Amino acid sequence: EQQSTVSITVVGASGDLAKKKIFPALFALYYEGCLPEHFTIYGYARSKMTDAELRDMVSKTLTCRIDKRENCGEKMEEFLKRCFYHTGQYDSQEHFVTLDKKLKEHEGGRLSNRLFYLSIPPNIFVDAVKCASSSASSVSGWTRVIVEKPFGRDSKTSAALTKSLKQYLEEDQIFRIDHYLGKELVENLSVLRFSNLIFEPLWSRQYIQNVQFIFSEDFGTEGRGGYFDHYGIIRDIMQNHLLQILALFAMETPVSLVAEDIRNEKVKVLRSMRPIQLEDVVIGQYKSTTKGGVTYPGYTDDKTVPKDSLTPTFAAAALFIDNARWDGVPFLMKAGKALHTRSAEIRVQFRHVPGNLYNRNSGGTNLDRTTNELVIRVQPDEGIYLKINNKVPGLGMRLDQSNLNLLYSARYSKEIPDAYERLLLDAIEGERRLFIRSDELDAAWALFTPLLKEIEEKKTIPEFYPYGSRGPVGAHYLAAKHNVQWGDLS
């Protein structure tokens, strides 16, 4: 059998994502023995750099979990020897032809498989794909391209991008990343639901009162204002990360775990969603705040952001899935920058116990205490816990709410891989389960485009909230309107 080789080209090798995520993830895969025997990594970017300089850059930016291990240095040396650099313009056929020549030398006549990771701004995606596919794609094996969002700004621009990409690539060559799908706890969502008898039967409007998807960061858009201002938090987090998790959460049981079966179910959920009403959305923007003698900048203090920008850095929304399983259940989303904490979680609030014996006589018991809540903590402190009502030990009869708690750090000694490790490995192995198919993308844009258009046309003023706060109070009223309390605030 002919030996095969994989060449991974990181297009945009000197960018932030490449330095912070892609190279460290590739190294972690190498360290774990997950990369094939014959592989080569190429950094491709416009700036002039030698192989040695690239290696130096990669070794310095090693921020992954592996760098704490004992023999990390040794493995790093081996890894770096497999990394090379190629200077080129992103739209130059000629420069990709020279890359092709170099790749061929490394491949040494073996069956060649090529993976391109486009870590470049969206306006040059298509040019780069055109050049890479026509001048540097594999002739003997597969060629795959990983692309990162933004996939357009709305339905129209996204469809145009897909159309352009498909001039040069087949759908099965395009790996659209949503790195939230690579997170351990998000992957575990289906395991939790489908392989535990105590959850799946409860997974419907009959027992679930509402579901919450919460993303918060305790830092602003510092340094990324230029990109961010053009997109805003709804496009940056909700339309992709939170909506993808929602689709996984709410889908019907797939026929199997094969990628197409899962993606078929996800797309059905997305297409069953009710158009989002502007009244069901709250937007906010963080403002400068002084706390403890320190002044934190407001969003518009960023020099790359227009002073009068109305771009939301916070949004909360109530969404509904119009199907038999979820009819009437609010799916709340909340995403914000410059909030009081960094976390991502899914909260499932169950209905009240009908005719609860312990509610009847307890006079004035806080109703919240009587409902169960399942919390899936995606990050940090990964874990899953279930709030249950429990009798406080003692001679009297008093209840409190306690947690059945599965904290990963206490349960598992193995570290949790970074999302990019799993996704890169899947792309190398041709596993598409965690990547976004074009019809999923279309459905996601179809849901959010009218809302975004309305917000932008009406020039809706965001509710200003202090840097480091819990966000606009409007989010609280929005939840209350749907008879819900945010779990992270109670």
Ligand code: BG6
């Ligand atoms: C990215 C967004 O997709 O996800 C960023 O563009 C955000 O704005 C980031 O900071 C969050 O990812 P993580 O993995 O750090 O939670």
